Amino acid sequence: MRVAATRLYHWVDERIPLSPLVEFAREKSVPSHRYSVFYFFGGATLFFFGLQVATGILLLLYYRPTAEAAFESVRFIMTEVSFGWLIRSIHSWSANLMVLCAFLHMATVFFMRAYRKPREMTWWTGALLLLVSMGFGFSGYLLPWNELAFFATRVGTDVARKTPLIGEFLSQFLRGGDDVTGATLTRFFGFHVAVLPMIATTLLLLHLLFIQRQGMSVPDSQTEEASRRPGTKFFPNYFLRELIGWAVALAILAALASLFPWELGRKADPFAPAPAGIKPEWYFLFMFQTLKYLPATIAGIEGEFVGLVFFGVGGLLWFFWPLIDRGSPGGKPSRLVTTVGVAALAFIGVMTLLGYIGS
Amino acid sequence: MSEDRSSRRSFVDWILGAGITGSLVSFLYPVLKFVIPPPVAEAIELNVVAATVEELPPNTAKIFKFGRRPGLIVNTPAGELRAFDAICTHLNCTVQYREDFGQIWCACHNGFYDLSGKNISGPPPRPLPRLNVAVRGNEIVVSRES
Amino acid sequence: MAWPLRFSVVVAGLLAFTVTVEGQNQRNNCIDCHRSLDDEELSQPARAAVDDVHASAGITCADCHGGNPTLEIVDEDYDPAKEPSTGFVGAPSVGDIPTFCGKCHADAAYMQRYDPNLPVDQLAQYWTSGHGKKLREGATDIAECVSCHGSHGMLAVSDPRAPVYPTKVAGTCGGCHADEEHMAPYGLPTDQMALHRESVHGRALYQDGDLSAPTCNTCHGNHGASPPGLSSVSLVCGNCHAIQRDFFTKSPHRAAFADLGEPECETCHGNHEVAPVTDELLGVAEGQICGECHFEDEEAYTIAKTLRQDIEELKARIAEARTTVEGAAVAGMEVSEAELILIDANQALVKARNTVHAVSADALREQTDTGRKLADQALEMGIAALGELQFRQKGLAVSVFFILLVVIGLYLKIQQIERPPRPTDE
Numbered sequence: 016m017r018v019a020a021t022r023l024y025h026w027v028d029e030r031i032p033l034s035p036l037v038e039f040a041r042e043k044s045v046p047s048h049r050y051s052v053f054y055f056f057g058g059a060t061l062f063f064f065g066l067q068v069a070t071g072i073l074l075l076l077y078y079r080p081t082a083e084a085a086f087e088s089v090r091f092i093m094t095e096v097s098f099g100w101l102i103r104s105i106h107s108w109s110a111n112l113m114v115l116c117a118f119l120h121m122a123t124v125f126f127m128r129a130y131r132k133p134r135e136m137t138w139w140t141g142a143l144l145l146l147v148s149m150g151f152g153f154s155g156y157l158l159p160w161n162e163l164a165f166f167a168t169r170v171g172t173d174v175a176r177k178t179p180l181i182g183e184f185l186s187q188f189l190r191g192g193d194d195v196t197g198a199t200l201t202r203f204f205g206f207h208v209a210v211l212p213m214i215a216t217t218l219l220l221l222h223l224l225f226i227q228r229q230g231m232s233v234p235d236s237q238t239e240e241a242s243r244r245p246g247t248k249f250f251p252n253y254f255l256r257e258l259i260g261w262a263v264a265l266a267i268l269a270a271l272a273s274l275f276p277w278e279l280g281r282k283a284d285p286f287a288p289a290p291a292g293i294k295p296e297w298y299f300l301f302m303f304q305t306l307k308y309l310p311a312t313i314a315g316i317e318g319e320f321v322g323l324v325f326f327g328v329g330g331l332l333w334f335f336w337p338l339i340d341r342g343s344p345g346g347k348p349s350r351l352v353t354t355v356g357v358a359a360l361a362f363i364g365v366m367t368l369l370g371y372i373g374s
Numbered sequence: 375m376s377e378d379r380s381s382r383r384s385f386v387d388w389i390l391g392a393g394i395t396g397s398l399v400s401f402l403y404p405v406l407k408f409v410i411p412p413p414v415a416e417a418i419e420l421n422v423v424a425a426t427v428e429e430l431p432p433n434t435a436k437i438f439k440f441g442r443r444p445g446l447i448v449n450t451p452a453g454e455l456r457a458f459d460a461i462c463t464h465l466n467c468t469v470q471y472r473e474d475f476g477q478i479w480c481a482c483h484n485g486f487y488d489l490s491g492k493n494i495s496g497p498p499p500r501p502l503p504r505l506n507v508a509v510r511g512n513e514i515v516v517s518r519e520s
Numbered sequence: 521m522a523w524p525l526r527f528s529v530v531v532a533g534l535l536a537f538t539v540t541v542e543g544q545n546q547r548n549n550c551i552d553c554h555r556s557l558d559d560e561e562l563s564q565p566a567r568a569a570v571d572d573v574h575a576s577a578g579i580t581c582a583d584c585h586g587g588n589p590t591l592e593i594v595d596e597d598y599d600p601a602k603e604p605s606t607g608f609v610g611a612p613s614v615g616d617i618p619t620f621c622g623k624c625h626a627d628a629a630y631m632q633r634y635d636p637n638l639p640v641d642q643l644a645q646y647w648t649s650g651h652g653k654k655l656r657e658g659a660t661d662i663a664e665c666v667s668c669h670g671s672h673g674m675l676a677v678s679d680p681r682a683p684v685y686p687t688k689v690a691g692t693c694g695g696c697h698a699d700e701e702h703m704a705p706y707g708l709p710t711d712q713m714a715l716h717r718e719s720v721h722g723r724a725l726y727q728d729g730d731l732s733a734p735t736c737n738t739c740h741g742n743h744g745a746s747p748p749g750l751s752s753v754s755l756v757c758g759n760c761h762a763i764q765r766d767f768f769t770k771s772p773h774r775a776a777f778a779d780l781g782e783p784e785c786e787t788c789h790g791n792h793e794v795a796p797v798t799d800e801l802l803g804v805a806e807g808q809i810c811g812e813c814h815f816e817d818e819e820a821y822t823i824a825k826t827l828r829q830d831i832e833e834l835k836a837r838i839a840e841a842r843t844t845v846e847g848a849a850v851a852g853m854e855v856s857e858a859e860l861i862l863i864d865a866n867q868a869l870v871k872a873r874n875t876v877h878a879v880s881a882d883a884l885r886e887q888t889d890t891g892r893k894l895a896d897q898a899l900e901m902g903i904a905a906l907g908e909l910q911f912r913q914k915g916l917a918v919s920v921f922f923i924l925l926v927v928i929g930l931y932l933k934i935q936q937i938e939r940p941p942r943p944t945d946e
């Protein structure tokens with residue numbers, strides 16, 4: 016077995032040099048310091064993404080993206096196909112865990128100021144990846160075409176309509192018409208299985224490429240400890256640890272999928288009144304809840320408009336943060352960054368909580 | 375002591391090996407079963423074998439399962455095969471074929487439908503929905519009207 | 521005569537002939553003259569002749585009223601069209617109208633020429649009716665042919681605009697029967713039309729557009745109209761509600777109602793005001809109908825109570841099964857078989873409601889037993905489906921076990937790799 020592997024290696028190496036890659040892998044090491052454990056979140060997100068691709072492809076074998084057939088095909092998967100219920104539940108849960116991990120990854124990167132020079136582009140590809148994963152979540156949520164999905168999508172795209180300037184266009188573009196219909200489903204399916212995967216793959220490759228070229232960043236406060244302690248070799252030491260993390264994540268996923276299986280729901284009826292307490296998925300909830308709290312008008316301007324502008328500005332600040340915080344002189348930890356980060360997290364956390372309690 | 379070491383090593387390897395194998399099997403087994411299509415190959419039951427040609431001479435009928443609803447396959451006195459959704463449009467009882475009348479009848483309130491499904495007597499307010507019939511060999515296959 | 525003159529005479533004669541022949545069908549001086557009169561009462565019939573069912577069959581004014589339509593008024597004193605020799609009878613008096621119409625409509629041979637399908641017994645029936653009897657006695661504000669059918673401009677019964685079209689009948693009858701002043705001398709109630717409109721039959725007719733729903737003539741007859749006899753109410757209702765009638769006729773109520781002089785179906789369900797039936801009608805509690813005749817010490821009281829209880833229990837069992845099965849379906853479990861069984865259980869309930877008319881606890885129990893068995897079966901299937909969910913959790917626990925094994929193995933492996941090398945001990 017070993018001999019065969021070696022021979023294969025040499026065969027390829029004679030044609031395309033593999034040795035530089037092998038050298039790189041051998042040398043790759045991860046800094047050890049107090050906050051090293053947070054490096055884990057990026058890999059976890061990647062792991063869940065891989066699971067999504069795999070389970071997604073499996074579901075594609077049976078799913079039908081039309082208003083007439085979508086719900087039935089999901090019912091078919093859940094009741095007739097062997098282990099269909101399992102693949103479906105894993106896909107739904109893993110989606111949520113992926114978005115959660117992406118969010119935590121972004122938060123830890125923020126607090127460790129890893130976005131600073133020379134890693135601004137890594138931050139930007141990462142931020143876009145977070146938006147893409149929320150797009151995956153939003154488009155995927157509609158696909159089972161049940162009551163909850165239909166009305167949540169209607170509410171969500173309604174909010175999009177209120178975006179300043181491009182609102183109407185955005186709404187028509189997303190919905191494929193004036194209202195949420197089979198046309199919306201077709202578009203969302205296209206986004207979910209073709210457009211977004213293509214964008215995500217590109218961004219992901221860039222994101223990973225940048226990381227390999229630049230290595231892991233170390234927070235200013237830990238540079239001393241990191242230089243003192245030997246780094247962890249990526250292969251096999253850090254990788255084994257990462258595998259533990261992934262195994263634990265998988266176990267959590269299995270537990271969720273079995274203890275809280277994803278339900279089929281009731282087929283969407285566009286003419287029925289919306290069920291009470293409709294809200295979007297949890298990662299959109301904080302925005303939704305904020306908009307609900309805003310009064311109808313603020314200083315003569317429509318309240319929701321103000322809210323969207325607020326989030327728009329917030330989003331731009333967040334995206335361009337590496338240009339705002341370029342590092343403090345003398346390597347002292349910047350109080351401002353921590354404060355802003357904590358405040359933002361608190362706001363999002365409280366709004367999400369209120370969104371759940373309120374219903 | 376080296377045996378101790380190597381026996382410890384092989385113990386660890388054993389655990390790891392067992393764990394990985396067990397996990398892989400518990401992943402791959404469901405995936406493999408998933409990709410093999412189930413007996414009813416399509417989601418919306420487009421095709422159901424309602425009866426065989428032999429068991430349905432003219433002027434007889436049979437109730438069969440059509441997804442989550444009962445269906446009625448009738449061989450008319452003239453020898454033509456017709457299929458209907460068998461739920462009465464009045465109060466959802468299951469209808470039946472009456473050879474003596476040559477019509478479809480609902481026992482609950484004496485409702486009658488003719489052999490085109492039209493409600494002709496009694497309380498039913500709407501006709502019975504028609505279903506498509508095709509004969510495949512000696513099988514009578516019923517599918518939803520498209 | 522010179523041949524030009526002869527020729528013109530021939531031509532003139534031919535012209536006169538053509539005109540006469542042509543005008544033979546059209547020449548109706550009655551209409552021509554009456555149409556141009558100022559008097560509304562005299563001109564209306566002529567104008568209405570356009571849309572008239574008799575006129576379109578080629579029957580003219582003279583065919584009913586006599587007279588010669590080809591003749592014209594000479595002057596005020598001399599009207600050859602209405603000379604007695606022409607058979608002119610003019611407008612009949614109210615009491616003469618039935619025989620007037622019956623001149624044709626009771627003549628089978630005559631009616632055969634126009635519509636072999638039309639009955640010819642209307643006149644005979646009419647004389648048996650309440651209206652006919654009163655008319656013979658000399659009453660003049662009584663319904664006769666014209667009151668319901670109109671006279672000039674009469675529309676066929678199948679014409680939706682006709683006063684005797686199913687959706688119009690109640691309004692036509694109600695023209696007199698809902699008028700308090702009119703009915704006062706006869707001592708009849710006047711609320712029937714209003715009650716019928718709100719009843720389940722009225723809703724079916726006016727709101728659902730079901731022309732087969734009963735209106736006045738369906739139960740009372742039209743030409744032979746009289747209230748249905750006490751012994752025959754259930755037969756009348758039973759024309760449509762056959763299954764309930766069959767149960768009723770075999771039940772102890774039939775003889776009992778006859779003895780009491782109570783009008784069968786009407787006693788519990790009303791006649792004009794038949795309300796939509798719910799299970800609420802059944803039973804011995806306040807507002808429920810059985811308790812109005814039967815009292816606590818009677819066996820019938822117990823039976824009535826049991827009937828209601830049985831039905832309620834079956835409903836509850838079906839509801840429970842349905843909730844469980846639907847819950848499983850919403851969770852994504854396969855329960856189509858259970859759903860089919862629930863359809864059958866519901867059918868048993870529907871049939872049970874029919875069986876209530878037999879007022880027999882045993883008969884009903886048989887029906888509800890069937891329903892109960894089916895409901896229980898469906899419930900079992902629903903529970904099993906939900907149980908399958910539980911079973912899956914156990915299956916997943918196996919996976920989790922292996923994953924944890926991997927975690928432990930990896931941990932130990934890392935320990936192994938990173939343990940500081942021991943001093944050589946080979």
